[in-house]
Amino acid sequence: MRSVRPARALLAIALAAVLAACSEPAPPPATVDAPPPPMTTADAAPAADSADVHRFKIGTLDAAVLRDGDIRFPNDGKTLGIGAPKAEVDALxxxxxxxxxxxxxxxxxxxxRSGDRVLLFDTGAGDADFADAGRLPVSLRAAGVEPAQITDIFISHAHPDHVGGLVDDAGQAVFANATVHLxxxxxxxxxADASNAALAAAIAPRVDAFAPGAEVVxxxxxxxxxxxxxxxxAYEIVDGDARLLYIGDGAHHFAVSVQRPQWTIAFDGDAPAAEASREALLARAADSDxxxxSPHFPYPGLGRIVRREGSFVWAPLQ
Incomplete structure (x- = not known):
């Protein structure tokens, strides 16, 4: 794996577990008992033009979810639902x-696409050895966009499955004309992470480091x-009355993380803070409709968070 791998101990444990992952494709996600809220014109999505590109609208803005790949790891209690009874995890x-x-x-x-800007939110895992990924460049071109046309990249955080696509195998910036916002x-x-020195050097000339919570563009x-x-x-994208919330790693699994936001996942650096913020983010999404x-929910990862029985459920857009 390239130098973008973080040095956090918990993440290292979790990523090591994926080496034992199975190769069977996961079945399609089950929908919740009640249908999701009706799609508005602003949300309506035309059929995808390829298996790796799902086009939709945010108000008048053209948007697309681009598939990069998959991560699989054993459900052994070491990564998802740490400390929770396995029977309860299995039931969910x-x-x-x-x-x-x-x-x-x-x-x-x-x-x-927003006016003369072409925005990309996160860049996938690249050739990281813990994922079956690296398809973003092909997906991007299938969507009709070349890397040089990207004007702005919004990074949710610096874990390798989100920044792995920023540099190529030679360590050169892939998106040479893009401002990198984080x-x-x-x-x-x-x-400060020595393992990310090459990545930092490659993108430093084009980094925009914003204050948390700022309007970035x-x-x-x-x-x-x-x-x-x-x-x-996370990032909220607004066009008129239409809004979309890109949650990054605010929640990892569409069932377990959403229905049990207080359960620990190994990828979180500060588990108590992450659990509290996960619940708050889900409440914000549910209450604002x-x-x-979500970059980690079943493709294309578009939907709504719905309150149910004292917790939340994921309602994928149909």
Missing amino acids: LTKAGEPTDTVHLSVQALLV SAPEWQALQ PGVTAVAVEGHTTGHS VTVA
């Missing part, structure tokens, strides 16, 4: 139509989500 997975031996996370990026605390942490506002990393950010985009 079974009800959602998921296998109980292996956990599957998608890896996706979000593309948005929060100032996240940029400081990335620079017109129509895109960062949302601080504490605990996963030092400066993790905003469309959510």
Whole structure:
């Protein structure tokens, strides 16, 4: 794996577990008992033009979810639902139509055209050895965009499945004309990590380190989500009355993380803070009825968070 791998001990344990992952494809996600809220014209999505590109609208903005790949790791209590009874974890997975031996996370990026800007939210895992990924360049071109056309990249955080696509095998910046936006605390942490020295050097000339919660560019506002990393950010994209919340790693699994936000996941750097912020983010999404985009939920990862029985459920857009 290239130098973008973080040095956090918990993440290292979790990523090591994926080497034992199975190769069977995960079944399609089960929908919740009640249908999701009706799609509005602003949300309506035409059919995808390829298996790796899912086009939709945010108001008048053209958008697309781009598939990068998949991460799989054993459901052994060391990564997802740490400390929770395995029977309870298995029950949630079974009800959602998921296998109980292996956990599957998608890896996706979000593309948005806004005026003369071409925006990309996260860059996938690249050739990271813990994922079956690296398809973002092909997906991007299938969407009709070349890397040189990207004007702005919004990084949720510096874990390798989100920044792995920033540089190529030679360590050169892939998106040569793009400003790379990430929060100032996240940029400081990335620079302080010796294993990320090459990545930091490659992108430093084009980094915009913003204050947490800032409006980064017109129509895109960062949302601080504490605990996963030092400066993790979700992003809210607004066009008129239409809004979309890109949650980054605010929640990892569409069933377990959403229905049990207080359960620990090994990827979080500060588990208590992450659990509190995860619950707050889900409550915000549910109470505002905003469309959510998750890079790790089943492709294309678009839907809504709905309150149910004292917790939340994921309602994928149909």
